[in-house]
Amino acid sequence: MNSLTKTSAIFALAAGLLTTPLAYGQASNNAYEDEWSRAFKQYAAQLNDPVLAQSILNYTAQHERLLQQHGYIGRVLPIPAIEAVAPGVFFVKGALMWGTLENFGLNNNITAVELESGIFVYNTGSNPAVAYSFHQKLQRHTAMPIKWLAIENYQSHANLGASYWMDVGVHNLYSEQAAADFWQVRGFDRAVQRVSEYGPLLIQPVRNVADRYTRFEDRLVINEGTGDEVHLVNFGGGHTPTMTGAFIPSKNILFTGDLGFVERLPGLLHGSSYSEWLQSFERMVDYVTTHSPDLDNLLVIPGHGGASNLTELTRQTYDYFKDLEEVVKQAIEQGVARQDLARHVEMPAYRDRPMYSQLFLRNALSVFDELTTGQVSDPLLADE
Ligand SMILES: [Zn+2]
Structure with missing residues (x-):
């Protein structure tokens, strides 16, 4: 034979x-x-x-x-360990850079929160293999079923694990309307193509399931009035054109999504707007100021970087953009041309943060363009 x-x-x-x-x-x-x-x-x-x-x-x-x-059949990937950052809050911290084969595309955070009758997960994970690996780890910490899952924005690290969760029986996946539309029509294919370039096995069983997302526009309160209550709020544009954060009153937790970066430098990519980011950040702070039962002890889970608090988050994200705006405005006032910006926008106070060298100029150019033209570029490439 x-x-x-x-x-x-x-x-x-x-x-x-x-x-x-x-x-x-x-x-x-x-x-x-x-x-x-x-x-x-x-x-x-x-x-x-x-x-x-x-x-x-x-x-x-x-x-x-x-x-x-x-949803996925394959190895459990050696993604970072789960940290229990509060009772019943299981957090995996993504790499403080872009997605690569070495980090399995996992460059943002995934978190699971035990509520009264089930688990709420924030972000699907950056691909089915990562979602599966997170799920496997999570099951060693809790036997509760996963019932609700929220997607923070337009990006693949928020969406690309979605088909895994649907396939294993999680049906309540929430996304803001425009983000879901973007992902369904334009984002998915591009993201699959991109991950295929460095890790085809990570996405082999992936499917576009955005047509089954539960969509909302400004705010959606899930399970209102119960111990499972979760507030999903579109705070506005910033990193991508809409940004969904989550607030859980019973746990006093805020998920900032990519409005919040701790440790690594925030990035202005295609479709990002620093001025919208500042406004959305302010709306987010207003929201928790109104809704948190104990603002001083609010647990903040940023989009990138470790678990934090509101003061530190503000310092590392909001204050950075304020400083960046100041530096770029000064350069514009001095008549510095766009192509000469690199020599005028170094920010030594931020140099030690991961991604500084990759992003400081790009961020400055983005602010420069927004200040001089009022234009923001197309979000199709927003995925780094
Ligand atoms: Zn991100």
Whole structure:
């Protein structure tokens, strides 16, 4: 038996165990086709043996159904350990840089919070493999079911794990309307392409499930009046054109999403606006000032960087943009041209923060452009 015959014999055998022939050939909307089954489908199409071909197609269908049921099948990745940053609050800190193969694309935080009757998760994780790995770790800390999941913004690190959670039975995924639209129509394909370049295995079973997100515009209070109450608030633009934070009254926790950066330098990317960021940040502070039962002890989970508090968060994010604005305004007043900006916008006080060297000029250029033209660039590339 040559190896090809052997393979087909094995799969004919495996497929023969399936009794129901499954309809095939129509890929579901935006399905990311599994490479393993694609090869078998091609093989089946070339066969002159319709019975064997049908068996192989049955096998691929079963394989894909199984993958979907599990959301991801593969190794548990060595992502950072879960930190219990407060009772019932399980936090994994993303790498303080952009997504790479070395950090499995995990460059933002994922957090799970035990509420009265289930778990609320903030952000899906940056791909199905990361979502699965987080889920595996989480199950060692808690047996509660995951019931609600919120997506913070337009970016892949907020969205790309979504199909994993849906596949394993989490159906309440919340996203602000414009962010969900963006992701559904433009963001997903681009993100898949990007991750494929450095880690195709991380996203192999991924699908675009944004059409099943629960959408809201300004604010949505989940489970109001119960011990499961969560406030989702679109505080406005900034890092991406809308930014969803979450506030949990019973735990006195604020999730800032990417309005809040601690440790690493915040980044102004395509679609970012520093002036909107400042305004949205102020709205966020107003919101918790009104709603927090104990502002001094508010636990703040930023989009990037470790767990923090409101004073530190303000210093490291809001004050940075105020300082940056000042530096760029001075350069403009002195008549510095755009191409000469690098020599005038160094900010030594911030030099030790991760991503400073990669972002200080880019951020300054973004502020410069916004101040001189009033324009903000297209969010399609907002994903670093
Ligand atoms: Zn981010």
